[in-house]
Amino acid sequence: MSLEKEQVIVDTILQKAPYAEGKVRRQRRIEFKIPADRIRDFLTLLKENNFESMMQITAVDWPKDGEIELVYQMWSYTYAVHAFVKTRIPRDVDKAKVPSVRDIYPAAETYERDAHEFYKVTFEGNDKLEMPWILEDEDREAGVSHRKDFDMLSYVKRKYKLLDRFEEDKENYVI
């Protein structure tokens, strides 16, 4: 199984983007790590290099490092290669900001809304972030819903008014 095609793509892109780190993961999977402020430059470069579609933006919470990792997943129909573009931003709600890439990949708008609602990452330049998908009221006390420090137990107790029953038989409620 040769990885020449993938290596050529990684080399070509790294030549034009010296700030990035890149590697071949396996056949048809490549990976880049970039600083968060260069995300727009890098995705523009990827689009010029035949990565036509954005598959999704994933946010992964790493509370130990105090960071949120954003994974931009790109797919190229020309090369049949999937690219992971990873960048890390601070975890504080005030500092968790990254420029929006909506004008480069229009599909990004949806995924940015998704990441904003569940991880409170602000994508500067996307004006549709405030449109909520969860219809029920957000529980501010329990935290941001998909982050690791979200207190699911207390949320469920408050939400479904299970407080008294919980106290009676705690052992039967295992979450």
Add this chain to the structure above:
Amino acid sequence: MVSQQELIREARENGMELLPLEKDTYELFFGPQHMATENYSLILKMDGNRVVKAIANPGFLHRGFEKLAEYRPWYTNIALLLRICVPEPDVPEAIYSMAVDELMGWEVPERAQWIRTTVLEMARVSAYLFWTMGMAFKLGVYTAGQWAAAYRERFMALFEQLTGARVYHIYTIPGGVRRDIPGDKWLRQLKDTVEYLKDKLKDFDNVLFENYITFKRLEGIGVMDKKFALEEGVTGPNLRATGVRADVRKLDPYLLYPELDFEVPVLREGDALARALVRRFELEQDLYILEQLLEMGPPSGPYKVEHAGFKALPRFKVPAGDAYAHVESSKGDFGAYVVSDGGNKPYRVQIRGPSIAHGIRVIEQLLVGARLADVPVILVSLDNCPPDIDR
């Protein structure tokens, strides 16, 4: 002949009081109770019969699958994640299992690969039949819709024999499949069903796909071009209807697909009719693939990887890392991104449904200018699966 506008203008100049020239627009709530929307809702701003603006609201299904998956052991997540797409629940099972296989570094046994491929193709056929039923009902061709429902029932019965459940199968697991195929009788039944359905495709053509009504209703509505579709991340039959020959089974082959011979149907028009016809051709190709698989026959050997974890599933651990696996479902490119921190539960699971691309932004743009009667048809021609969007 004097036009109405001129009459009104003249009356205005003569000092007559009339209603304002601009027609008032009104808001129409389309769904989630409407039959065409399938637990999905649209807020339409209408000018008479025409849609001026559309806002999609898929937020009726949020059950937090991705968050719940972080609280459950690796194996039990199968029973949760498959609920993401009701018409073809085998696809989320398969992508999650494939991602875990990659993290574990497992090579799945040949027999399990054959069974997984067969199950995925059966799921595709039954999902296409489900879509045919929906489309036929929206067009008013009820006969074809009822046939499609009845033929899908045969596949459900086969699934029941294979997995023990009709709708939610919980069958594909990391490392293989949960149990072996029931025997030669099941294979014979599958073969009969495939042959039977292949014969009946002609009837579908006569009644639905070569029908004058279908052409008149679907032609030229909801048109998208190649560039737009690629930028918006549209995949699957909807992308192929715009002229892009893209199929995950060919581009990023998995399971037994490199050994199988099949074609990827492509049309150029990009309208609802092209999308419907691409699905019709896909159905034929899927039946052809199933025939080949049955001819090949299941290879002998184990149907799952044997490992120490099976004896204590809650303590089963996966090495740290991340993996992405995707398959071609009947709706498009279905992918799962799985992150592990080395524990007995996934650290993060994100499912990339194909409907998230065309369920929000694309539908909002395609509906502008459409007539109200065409809204359900455009919706069904895109083949949305709302739980994909709002997981």
